Amino acid sequence: MKLSSSLFVLASVNADICGDCDQHIADINTWHGASNVVCSRYTHPRDYAQFDTRAACKACMVQCVPNNDACSGAEDLEAGFWNKTALKIKAQYVNKAEEFAAERLAEKTRMRLQRNLTKETAKYNKIKNKTEEKQAKADNKEWKESDRETWRQNKRDIANARRAAAKQAKKEAKAAAKAAKEEAKEKRLAKRALADANKALFSFYADLEKHYEPLCEEMHLIEDNNKLSRAYSQFKMNQA
Incomplete structure (x- = not known):
């Protein structure tokens, strides 16, 4: 009598931990949504619940079998079905799929916020640049009117610096082109010498x-x- 009571209590505890097996199977079939694959209860030859409480959820083993349209001869199988415990299938596949979906949604939300932030920053910078440009023009006009000679000299200095920079860049580009030409010539001569030798x-x-x-x-x-x-x-x- 005590043994029966213990088994009853153990079964109740395990039921709370493992949940409703039929509901698990229904959830799994709903999740994969394939009409050519059917998941159903798998009866294991051993009753794990009475031997090991940690393996009690193995009482709800689930097998998933494709039909003959998807896998010819599958319906004639008598053993060797793909099977796992319902909780393991849900943990490895169903729940993980939900986690991945949540992560994708979070990433999309983050990207959308980032795009919005980029747009708003671009708008802010555009307004800021226009304001600064307008202020610079006003300052330049004020300087021109207050000290025309210094303003003209500054303008000449800027123009001279720009011309000097352009001249230097042209000189460096010409030197680089000459060096590349010499290097190509040396490679050509070396290749020709190698072939002749x-x-x-x-x-x-x-x-x-x-x-x-x-x-x-x-x-x-x-x-x-x-x-x-x-x-x-x-x-x-x-x-x-």
Whole structure:
């Protein structure tokens, strides 16, 4: 009698922890929403509830099986179904999907607020720049009227500085172009010298490769030196 009472109390506690199994299964089927997959109760050969209270929720095992339209022969299976406890399925899939959806919504909200903030900041900066520009024009006009000679000299200084900067930039660009041209010339000469110095060697390799082509169609005799290998490849292209 005491054993029966204990099992009843244990079952009640487990029911509170594990919830309604049929409702869990209904929630899972509603969540995946696929008509060609059916999740139903899976009866485990062992009754875990009477052996281990920590495994009590295994009394609500759920199997999910595709129909023959989705997986030919699935309906003829007698064992080996995909199954987990209802709580594990909800934790790993259903609840996680809800968490992901909430995170996506939060991210969309954050991005929307960020876009709004960017727009408002742009509007503020536009108004601020216009105000500052208007004030600068007023200050410049006031300066011009109060001290015309100093104002003219300042204007000349600004123009001279602008011309000097443009001249310097043009000079630097010209020097950079000249340096690039010289570097390209040096590379060209080095490549030509490499090819000339190895012309006989390249011919020897090419003759060997051609001779053994029926046996080794993709043979490439120069592999250990990248520069030499590239020059040899170019040599063979020119020969072709």
